[in-house]
Structures are given as structure tokens and as C-alpha cells.
Amino acid sequence: MRVLITGGAGFIGSHLTERMLREGRQVTVLDDLSTGWIENLHRAFDYPGFEFVEGSVLDAGAVRPLVAQADLVVHLAAAVGVRYILDHPLATIRTNVEGTHIVLDACGHYGKKTLVASTSEVYGKNSSDGLCETADSVFGASSLSRWSYATSKKLDEFLALAYATTHGLPVIVTRFFNIVGPRQAAHYGMVLPNFIQAALKDEPIRVFGDGRQTRNFTYVSDCIDALVRLLVSPQAEGEIVNIGSPHEISILNLAERVKSITGSSSQIVKVPYDQAYPEGGFEDMRRRVPCLCKISRLIGWSPTTSLDDMIVQTIGRVHRSPAQASVLVSHELVPSVSLP
Numbered sequence: 233m234r235v236l237i238t239g240g241a242g243f244i245g246s247h248l249t250e251r252m253l254r255e256g257r258q259v260t261v262l263d264d265l266s267t268g269w270i271e272n273l274h275r276a277f278d279y280p281g282f283e284f285v286e287g288s289v290l291d292a293g294a295v296r297p298l299v300a301q302a303d304l305v306v307h308l309a310a311a312v313g314v315r316y317i318l319d320h321p322l323a324t325i326r327t328n329v330e331g332t333h334i335v336l337d338a339c340g341h342y343g344k345k346t347l348v349a350s351t352s353e354v355y356g357k358n359s360s361d362g363l364c365e366t367a368d369s370v371f372g373a374s375s376l377s378r379w380s381y382a383t384s385k386k387l388d389e390f391l392a393l394a395y396a397t398t399h400g401l402p403v404i405v406t407r408f409f410n411i412v413g414p415r416q417a418a419h420y421g422m423v424l425p426n427f428i429q430a431a432l433k434d435e436p437i438r439v440f441g442d443g444r445q446t447r448n449f450t451y452v453s454d455c456i457d458a459l460v461r462l463l464v465s466p467q468a469e470g471e472i473v474n475i476g477s478p479h480e481i482s483i484l485n486l487a488e489r490v491k492s493i494t495g496s497s498s499q500i501v502k503v504p505y506d507q508a509y510p511e512g513g514f515e516d517m518r519r520r521v522p523c524l525c526k527i528s529r530l531i532g533w534s535p536t537t538s539l540d541d542m543i544v545q546t547i548g549r550v551h552r553s554p555a556q557a558s559v560l561v562s563h564e565l566v567p568s569v570s571l572p
Contacts, residue, residue: 234258234281236302238289238335239309241268243416244349244408244452246276248306251456253279262298264288267312272415289331292338299338304463305346307335310385313422314378318509321377328384329391336391340399347463348392352409352476352520353382362523365407365472372515379515389472402469404462409476409522413452414546424449427487428547431496438503443484446519448477451537451545461531468530476522477535486539493543 235252239245240261245268252259258281261273265286276282287294289309299305309331311317311324332348339346355363356379357370369386371379388405395401412424430437458475462468481489487500505516527533537545 233303234260234301235304235306236260236262236298237306237308238262238295238331239268239307239349241265241270241272241284242308242312243268243272243413244411244455245306245308246272246415247413247452247456248308248459249273249276249282251460253282255460257281259283260285260298260302262287262289262294263309267316267417289335290327292334295334296338296341299335299344300342302344305335305339305344306349306459306463307332307346308349309335310349311381313417317381318377321380324380325384328381329387332388332391336395336401336403339403340395340401343401345402345463345469346392346395347404347406347459348388350385350389350405350407350472351382352407352474352522354386354389354407355520356382357515357517359517359519362478362521363474364523365474365526376515393470393472396470404468404470405472406459406462407472407474407476407522408450408455409474409520410447410449411452411455411475412449412542412546416452416546423447423483423486424490424543424546427490428494428543431490431494431498432547434497436501437487437491437496437498438501438508439483439487440503440508441483441505441516443487443500443502444482444518445516446480446482446521447486448480448521449539449542450475450477450535451542454535454537458527458531458533461533462527465531471526471530473527473530474522474524475527476524478521478524479539480519480521481539489539490543493540494547 235257237245240249241263249259260283262285311327317324354369392403392405396403416425427437
């Protein structure tokens with residue numbers, strides 16, 4: 233079986249690539265390396281069944297032959313990271329919407345089973361306890377560019393389900409909640425890698441706002457396990473599925489945990505949002521907690537890695553290359569202290 237993974241040089245994509253190769257599958261990665269790194273795939277190149285293609289999902293001429301050759305498509309390519317999204321709202325919309333349309337159109341043409349990665353950002357400002365997949369999306373004003381990401385990913389979901397109903401495409405949509413782990417890049421504004429990086433250097437750990445906003449973290453290996461199991465589940469086809477953790481922690485408490493585990497002498501400094509993002513365009517969420525009833529029912533999955541273990545395992549595998557500047561990355565949009 234050959235699997236095409238778009239965005240496979242990124243955080244989640246590179247981990248999924250390795251898992252697929254270890255299980256004996258052939259893997260083709262399509263990535264333009266705009267937010268991923270070829271270094272993330274260094275283990276993958278040891279496998280004879282691995283192929284890397286540098287290219288964009290916006291290039292239909294590159295996408296279609298790769299889809300034709302694949303038995304299964306996992307679409308992870310997307311514009312990610314709060315800083316990138318605030319600085320490049322148009323590119324975010326184009327990559328996320330047009331790129332996904334091109335991939336789905338090719339998958340529909342060739343009848344290839346497809347998994348489309350979405351994000352818990354699609355819930356927007358809905359802070360209900362236990363967000364199920366049918367919960368309402370509550371977005372902010374169009375003048376706030378941070379919502380370009382959430383709305384573009386929501387449209388991706390509509391596209392995926394439209395191909396399922398119109399063309400009979402076997403498709404699965406997953407919503408990631410704060411996936412963390414090695415290879416996640418700090419400079420895109422992801423909170424945990426930023427905290428770890430600061431703590432290891434004994435630099436101030438910057439917490440945006442009052443720090444009482446909460447997030448729920450899931451370790452990347454748990455996420456990959458969920459993806460692999462969903463891909464072989466016929467019951468998951470045509471479904472939108474949350475992948476996350478039910479365990480909440482405030483950003484301030486997260487900073488304290490990172491400081492304690494690293495033995496850092498860093499000070500924890502609260503930074504007002506208007507100072508963190510003086511150009512405007514950002515709005516933070518107080519909480520976002522997933523309901524995991526559907527994924528439990530479909531494949532019996534629940535996360536197993538504790539937050540402390542996530543931090544410890546990530547610290548132990550920190551990358552210090554100039555390009556990456558460090559550690560982890562997620563499909564959740566959040567500032568360096570508000571948590572992805």
C-alpha cells in the first residue's frame with residue numbers, strides 16, 4: 233500500500249510518515265517546506281519505500297499524479313502558526329482552501345480514501361464544556377485576521393463532506409486539539425515549545441493575558457495512533473472526529489510545570505495581549521475542551537500520555553538547529569502563551 237501524505241515534512245506529518253513506514257507501507261510525502269523541514273524526515277530516507285516530492289498542494293499538476301499512484305491520501309498540508317497567520321491572512325486562506333480543494337478534487341477523480349486534517353479552531357469562541365463534533369462554531373469579526381485560519385479550515389470540512397455526499401468519496405475529517413511533541417516549531421507561536429525553549433535558557437517565560445485561559449494537550453504519538461486506527465475503520469468514513477485530551481490546564485500552570493520539570497530559574501512574566509500583538513488581529517479563547525465520545529465509540533481510542541511525560545519527552549529530544557529553533561507544532565492556532 234502506498235500512502236500520500238501532504239505536509240509530511242511538518243510536525244504531525246513526519247511522525248505519521250515514520251509510523252507508516254515502520255508498519256511496512258510505502259509513503260510519498262508532498263511538502264513545499266514552507267513550514268516543514270526536510271530534517272524531520274531524516275529517518276524516513278532510510279526506507280526504500282519512501283519518496284519525497286518538494287511541491288505545493290496549490291499545484292494541481294503535481295498533486296494529481298501523486299494521488300493517482302496512492303492507495304490512501306492523508307491531507308495535512310496547511311498554513312499553521314499564529315504568527316504566520318496574522319502576517320499572511322491571504323496566503324493562509326489560499327493554501328487552506330484552494331489547496332484542500334485541489335487535493336479533494338484529485339481524490340474524488342481517482343476514488344481514493346482521504347483523511348483531511350482540521351482543527352479545534354473551528355469551534356471558535358464556543359467555550360462549552362465538552363465540545364462535541366456537532367457543536368456550533370462561534371467566530372469573531374472578519375476584521376480580526378486570526379479568524380482567517382479557523383474559517384478556512386471550517387470550509388475545508390464542508391468541502392470534504394461535499395465530496396463524500398456528491399461523489400461518494402470515502403473521507404474522514406479529524407479535528408486536532410493542541411497536539412504537542414518533538415519537532416514542533418517554537419517560532420510559529422506554539423506555546424509549549426516556547427515555554428520549554430525559554431526555560432532551558434533561563435529566559436523569561438512569557439504568559440499572555442492573565443494566564444488563566446486553559447488548553448488541553450495531546451502527545452503526538454497518541455495522535456498518530458488515533459490517525460492510524462481511524463484510517464482502517466470503515467465506521468469513521470464520512471465522519472468528523474475530535475482528537476484531543478479531556479485534561480485541562482491553565483497556561484499559567486503550564487508555565488509553572490515547565491519551569492519545575494526543567495529546573496529553570498526563569499521568571500514567569502505576564503504580557504498583555506496588546507503588547508504581544510501590537511498590530512492587532514488576535515483574539516484568544518478562554519478554554520476549549522473536546523468531547524471524545526465519538527472517537528471512543530468508533531475505535532476505542534483515548535490518550536495515554538500524561539502532561540508531565542509530554543514535557544519530559546519533548547525536552548529530551550529538543551532540536552537546536554538554526555532553522556528550527558527547537559521543538560514542537562500543532563494545528564491549533566494560539567499565541568506563544570495562549571496555547572496551541
